[in-house]
Amino acid sequence: MPSAPLNSSSVLVVQLSDSHLFAEAHGQLLGMKTADSLKAVIDLVLAEQPAIDLVLATGDLSQDGTVASYQTFRESSELIQAPKRWLPGNHDGLREMAIAAQQSDFLEPVVDVGNWRITMLDSAxxxxxxxxxxxxxxxxxAQSLSEAPQRHHLICLHHHPVPIxxxxxxPIGLRNPExxxxxxxxxxxxxxxxxGHVHQEFDQLRQGVRLMASPSTCIQFAPQSEDFKLDSRAPGYRWLRLHDDGQIETAVSRIAAGLFEADxxxxxx
Incomplete structure (x- = not known):
């Protein structure tokens, strides 16, 4: 679904999450070639979003924590001509991620865009x-928030801080949400x-703060499941249009069903 702005005073942010890449180009996670599904999602982003201001990668970029897997993510996402920020998830290796992010600002935790400040937290x-x-x-x-009281703030991390x-x-979410x-x-x-982390869409309000999770660019987890269960929904991404007045327009978009199927x-x- 393309993002159509209500007005010109806004910025467009794209979230890519949980790509689970391998050092091997054809590495598979539960039957899905994760590098290929990431490429398909990025192709969808490029088709739907003509003017992107920032790309956020919210953890588990890699499945095996190798420098090669992060280099694959970097090379694939470079097709999107916009600044980028990464944060680590539980499958990531921060040292290897930093090697692949050399000569970039991908791991800088605070970025201002439009009338917004985005802070990337490491919960791994x-x-x-x-x-x-x-x-x-x-x-x-706290420092990022206190230094920019005039801006609206979006906070990113990998692990879910509320039950989904x-x-x-x-048991595998954020241990200290309080x-x-x-x-x-x-x-x-x-x-x-x-x-990221939950491989599914989530969107609720808590005391006026929007709480959002997004699909993986590869396998999906079945919502409302008691035990581990995969979902047949297609890989996807989330777009967020952040308006200068603090309003947020957002939606999830997925590639066509049947192109990539997990076991x-x-x-x-």
């Missing part, structure tokens, strides 16, 4: 599937939280 814990925001990250967030209705995912919300509640300019009998990854 080495060797752990669940996430946690260390004090350093919470301090970064899938029982099996609740610390995150304690910071956010001090700053009325916070408009939205955006994350729905998979019981984990």
């Amino acid at each position: 814990v080495p060797g752990s599937v669940p996430g946690y925001l260390e004090d350093k990250q919470l301090q970064l967030l 209705g899938a029982a099996w995912m609740e 610390a995150l919300f304690a910071v956010l509640e001090r700053f009325p300019q916070v408009k939205a939280l955006l994350w 729905l009998s998979g019981v984990g990854y």
Whole structure:
């Protein structure tokens, strides 16, 4: 679905998440060639979004944590002519990610675009599937918010900070969401939280703050599932039009059904 602005005083942001790339070009995750599905999603972005101001990659860019996998992500996403920001997920290797991001500002955690400030938080814990925001990250967030009271703020991380209705995912979300919300509640300019990890669409309000998750560019998880279960929905991405007055227009868009299919009998990854 293309993004049509209500007016010209806005910026367009595209979120790509959970690409799960491998060092090998034809690496597969539960039957899906993840580099190919990422390319198809990027082709869709280019077809639907003519003027992109920023691309956000919200974790699990890689499945195997190799420098080669991040280089693949970088090369593929370079087709989108816009600034980019990355943050790590639980499958990522931050050192390898940093090597692939050399001579770029991909890992700079704060970026201003239009009348908005976007802060990228690292919720990944080495060797752990669940996430946690260390004090350093919470301090970064508080500083970013306090230094730009006149801007609207979008906060990004990998792990979900609220229940999403899938029982099996609740133990692998953010372990200290109360610390995150304690910071956010001090700053009325916070408009939205955006994350990956859950491989599905989510959009709710919490005390006036928009809470959003988005599809993976590869396999999808079935919503409202008690146990691990894949979904037949196609890979996709989220676009967000951030208006200068603080309004957000957003939607998820997916490639055509049937182009990429996961092995729905998979019981984990």
